[in-house]
Amino acid sequence: MNTTTRLARRGVRRGLALAVGSLLAVGAAASSAVTPATAAAPPRNGIVCTKGDTGAAPGQPVFNLTTRTGYIDLPDGNTSFMYGYSSGFDAFQHPGPVLCVKENDTVTVILHNTLDVPASIVFPGQEDVLADGVPSQPQFAGTGFMTSLAQPAAAGTGTVTYTFKATHAGTFLYESGTDPETQVRMGLFGALIVRPTDSDSQAYDDAKTAFDPSEEFMVLLSEIDPYQHAAVEQHKAFNLNNYKARYWLINGRGYPDSIADNYASWLPSQPYGSLATVKPYQPDNTKPGYHPLPGMARYLSVGSEDYPFHPHGNNGLVVGRDGRQSTALSSGGEDLSMEKFAINIGPGQTWDVIFKWYDAEDYSTANPVTVTVPDLANQVVGTFYSGSPYLGNTHDLPPGIQTLNQCGEFYIISHNHALFQITSWGVTMTGPITYMRIEPPEPNTCP
Numbered sequence: 001m002n003t004t005t006r007l008a009r010r011g012v013r014r015g016l017a018l019a020v021g022s023l024l025a026v027g028a029a030a031s032s033a034v035t036p037a038t039a040a041a042p043p044r045n046g047i048v049c050t051k052g053d054t055g056a057a058p059g060q061p062v063f064n065l066t067t068r069t070g071y072i073d074l075p076d077g078n079t080s081f082m083y084g085y086s087s088g089f090d091a092f093q094h095p096g097p098v099l100c101v102k103e104n105d106t107v108t109v110i111l112h113n114t115l116d117v118p119a120s121i122v123f124p125g126q127e128d129v130l131a132d133g134v135p136s137q138p139q140f141a142g143t144g145f146m147t148s149l150a151q152p153a154a155a156g157t158g159t160v161t162y163t164f165k166a167t168h169a170g171t172f173l174y175e176s177g178t179d180p181e182t183q184v185r186m187g188l189f190g191a192l193i194v195r196p197t198d199s200d201s202q203a204y205d206d207a208k209t210a211f212d213p214s215e216e217f218m219v220l221l222s223e224i225d226p227y228q229h230a231a232v233e234q235h236k237a238f239n240l241n242n243y244k245a246r247y248w249l250i251n252g253r254g255y256p257d258s259i260a261d262n263y264a265s266w267l268p269s270q271p272y273g274s275l276a277t278v279k280p281y282q283p284d285n286t287k288p289g290y291h292p293l294p295g296m297a298r299y300l301s302v303g304s305e306d307y308p309f310h311p312h313g314n315n316g317l318v319v320g321r322d323g324r325q326s327t328a329l330s331s332g333g334e335d336l337s338m339e340k341f342a343i344n345i346g347p348g349q350t351w352d353v354i355f356k357w358y359d360a361e362d363y364s365t366a367n368p369v370t371v372t373v374p375d376l377a378n379q380v381v382g383t384f385y386s387g388s389p390y391l392g393n394t395h396d397l398p399p400g401i402q403t404l405n406q407c408g409e410f411y412i413i414s415h416n417h418a419l420f421q422i423t424s425w426g427v428t429m430t431g432p433i434t435y436m437r438i439e440p441p442e443p444n445t446c447p
């Protein structure tokens with residue numbers, strides 16, 4: 001099935017999502033879909049924070065995480081057996097909930113293990129983590145063989161309480177420290193976001209890292225070898241020397257599911273989309289569409305090799321990596337932030353990138369582009385093209401050509417540039433692809 005057909009069938013785009021989604025929801029009604037962990041309706045796209053238990057003392061958030069097994073849908077129609085951390089005692093979800101805390105919070109994470117193997121959580125980048133009140137540290141069998149990177153919760157019903165003070169703002173992973181070659185790849189991972197003390201709209205304690213909170217996005221990259229997952233499901237041995245990823249995912253979804261809304265009804269256990277919907281950057285308050293703040297993308301990877309991620313369009317400003325800021329400290333330290341066109345994210349890394357879509361030449365029908373736009377007969381019309389090269393405009397398309405464009409908005413692809421990974425077990429142009437959607441300045445006709 002080609003991408004266009006699949007998009008139309010799945011109703012990934014907003015306009016179709018309501019109509020098609022409601023049909024699909026009938027079939028999914030009996031399943032135990034993950035429900036939003038926030039009281040208010042979650043944002044359609046962008047980061048969905050799990051705030052933790054209500055009733056926790058200020059500055060002392062508490063998260064219950066329960067290990068579950070479940071299945072995810074993949075773009076080629078396959079499904080994959082997974083492990084996952086679910087929020088509270090909810091049904092299985094993939095990836096784990098996004099834990100959002102404030103710098104200097106004392107964070108408590110209570111792990112409840114329901115798997116038939118011991119499992120744990122490690123918090124890379126956090127210092128002085130305690131497990132049940134003693135230092136979290138590697139565990140060894142009597143023979144000296146390391147069994148876990150942290151105290152695990154016993155199989156079946158075990159519980160461990162981890163605590164730490166989140167002393168650094170930034171983007172972090174949390175993941176299983178027990179048999180990680182298996183358990184992390186099976187899905188025991190998620191994102192931890194530590195916001196600076198003085199602002200929820202900065203990545204770090206530095207005004208240079210300010211962003212529009214409505215334009216904050218997660219790009220959590222992972223991979224799947226379906227033979228490993230089948231072996232775990234069937235309790236068979238798996239030789240890690242034979243490990244070979246066949247699927248690559250963003251936020252636990254492959255394209256085109258990756259650009260569906262958060263909590264799309266037809267992806268009951270994969271709640272997080274990755275469509276980055278932004279407004280054009282416009283710092284001039286005398287012009288229409290005044291929008292002075294950029295967006296923010298938090299990249300994380302639990303993959304087994306570097307992913308050369310490639311957001312098309314404009315450069316991004318790398319303001320932090322691995323939860324350590326690159327911009328100058330207020331004390332006058334050296335500014336190590338950098339403009340970057342490619343985001344080459346290594347296994348276990350996180351990158352914090354400020355980005356904006358800036359209409360530098362201000363092209364419009366009144367200020368036309370200085371090249372001759374080919375006749376429509378000589379164009380290849382993309383799935384999302386409006387028929388016009390100008391933001392907010394639409395134009396006729398050749399007879400028989402259908403578009404998913406809604407209001408003259410632009411779409412710019414963002415993808416893993418290891419092109420052999422832009423597949424789902426061989427189905428090309430699926431997998432680790434997402435889009436930046438640029439909304440025309442208001443007033444516009446976008447739904």
Ligand SMILES: [Cu+2]
Nearest residue numbers: 310312415417
């Ligand atoms: Cu590219």
